[in-house]
Amino acid sequence: MVGLFFRLKLRLTRNRLRRSGTWGVVGFVLIWLGAAVMGSLLGLVAYGAGYLWGGDGLALVLSVVALGWLVVPVVAAALDETVDPRRLELLPLTRVRLAAGLLASAAIGPGTVITVLAAAGASIWSFTGLVSILPVVISGLLFVVWCLASSRLVTTFLTDLLRSRRGRDVAVVAATLAIGVLVITANLYRPVPGDFAGDTPQLGNLGTVLGWTPAGAMGEAMSDFGEDGDPGPGLARVAYVVAATGVVVWLWQIVLGRLSTRTATSSRVRTVGEAVSLVPRVFRGRSGPVYVTAGKELRYMRRDPRFRSQAVGLVIALAALGFGAGRFLLGTEYAPFLATVIAWMVASTGFNLFGMDDRSFWAYVVSGVDLRRILAGKNLALALIGVPAVGFVAVLMSLVAGEFAHLLAAILAALAVLAVWLGVGNVTSVLGAFPMPESNLFGSRNASAAAGAVAIAGVLAAGALTVPVAAAVGVPAVMLGPWQGLVGAVVAVALGWLAYRLSLNVAGGLLDSRAQKMLDTLDKPPV
């Protein structure tokens, strides 16, 4: 059965590439190469951590990798590699066979490459002779299985939870608290610049604590079997992780069963007023395609589980900034400029603006409305989220730092960044459109590799355009002072607005000429 799922996954991947053209293949290769590079770096870090802190170091690095498996699929769309179990519902498969098959399918992906290479780095440090190879490798493989299984449990559970509005709120609060605790903990153990030696025991202690987690236990076990030459504790740790993995898989298939045999009811209850009025209160007295589109987008943001995941990501970023990064390298007086990170985060969710519309994109086309106005409406909705968020974070950072000199310049700089990234997002939304998956869960790779390549190019372009904007504010603010920084911020806003208007025209023209192609692309059923 596991072999069959492997074959299925490989066949799905091959067929996806078959359709994606040259650029798609290039994008695919780049993604896997990127994963190999990142995995190799993590492997080196694991090796280095083992060298410095022994089993505790391995536990530390492997725990970070395992944490990535828990967080990334929840907050980032289209990264799940699991075959969609809803497409297997009619088959007479026992829960155990289904779970094993799904885990096997989830294993084929760039995330596994990263994880295996990280585990390989830890293993290489642990090897001390031929006798140690087998148990160390088994510990490494068990670590990979643990990452896959725990990730499946958390993402499946959260997907179920995020379907309801109450669940969304709980998830946002829980994620914030969890990340807040993590950031605070990380800060407690943060290396003190210039005092590297003094840092060692602290990180070692953290590794010792993490050694009790299943991922960390596998790091400790590798060390036990290898470098420490003490297989007794290693065997106990392996037994513990085998049992923990079994429990996680068991819980996962229960959640999976619940999810697949229950329909979502979260969007069923709504008031008549909500159903009738597409133009929300904020636009009262205004009408037209821009406001109607913005209103529709805001309603989607409130109702669609896919936006909820992005909301979780945004809150995590807010928490991370609030708790930790305010004391970053620049010094406290520049802390409000971290609001640009929020501007960037909000705007970067607009790199595939028509993805949520997917099949209903035709409605825009047949309406006969100028498609630039649809784009402008979508931008307006994001701005209505982004502008208050930027203001909030800038003020929060100023309060944390106790410095208000750069507050206004920081807000303006963030707005300029928002404009630039929204502008680039307009172009990528047309050139690299793809239907957004229904959830972050299960084989949600609707994006062709070509769309991925467009997104990467968009990020690079937006990054390049951000340089002059940042320079316009940053150079006078740092070299001359707050007032000169403010003047520079005004210039930055003008540059950002110019880039935005230009992009709107370019994207609008592209929309007119590529509407048919976008219809074809967005009308594809989910993979």
Next chain:
Amino acid sequence: MNGSAVSYRNLTKRYGAKTAVNEISLEIPAGSFFGICGPNGAGKTTLLRMTCGLLRPDSGTVEVAGHDVWVDPVGAKTRLGMVPDNPSMFTRLGGRELIVFNGLLRGMAPAVVSERADSLLRLLDLEDDADTLIADYSLGMTKKVAIACALLHSPRVVFLDEPFAGIDPVARQVLEMILKGFTKAGGTVVFSDHTMDVVERLCDRIMVIDDGSILTEGPTAEITGGRRLQDVFVELVGGGGTQGVDLGWLGSSSD
């Protein structure tokens, strides 16, 4: 197969305040061609999804070929085939790949799967598109391949939710012939459809449901009593006119 192919006992499903299926108890005889009729939102799809193990009922039981769907799902699913109204498939597989994969996952021998897949593809006129990805299929072709997947393992009972929607007349005729042959061989077909003449022509038993409850159920001839099923249906569920709604604006230019 003797006795009941499908057996419902007080099957109920609620969505908040709305009762989609309300304490349905029913026996569908083996070998019958059973039609489920009802207006939109009557509970047909909910009933079929609960029958096939896709949606958990709030209360009550359902058995397929003697196997409780929710106590012994593997046993029940081994004996049933289903074509949902909007089939969820691996759209990045070719038609043949999908059928073969379904058979292998069901534990069928590869040679048998291959032979049956070829027969079904030929019969459903999908031979030329066997290697085309499902993502590039039309709605009708997608339905056809879903039908092939449902029949591949020679189930005892086949459930079809609006199987003829989007299918061309030739394929419809072929499918009708396949299903009739299937019931003659002892299999049971349960299907829902809005096209009353199709239901009337094919089914030896029918059930009309509305608001989740059975309005009538029995042999087709007994229920129609010589009248058209369409007329009987409208009489049972009500409606059928514009009910005093003024549509005078329709047809006036919006220029």
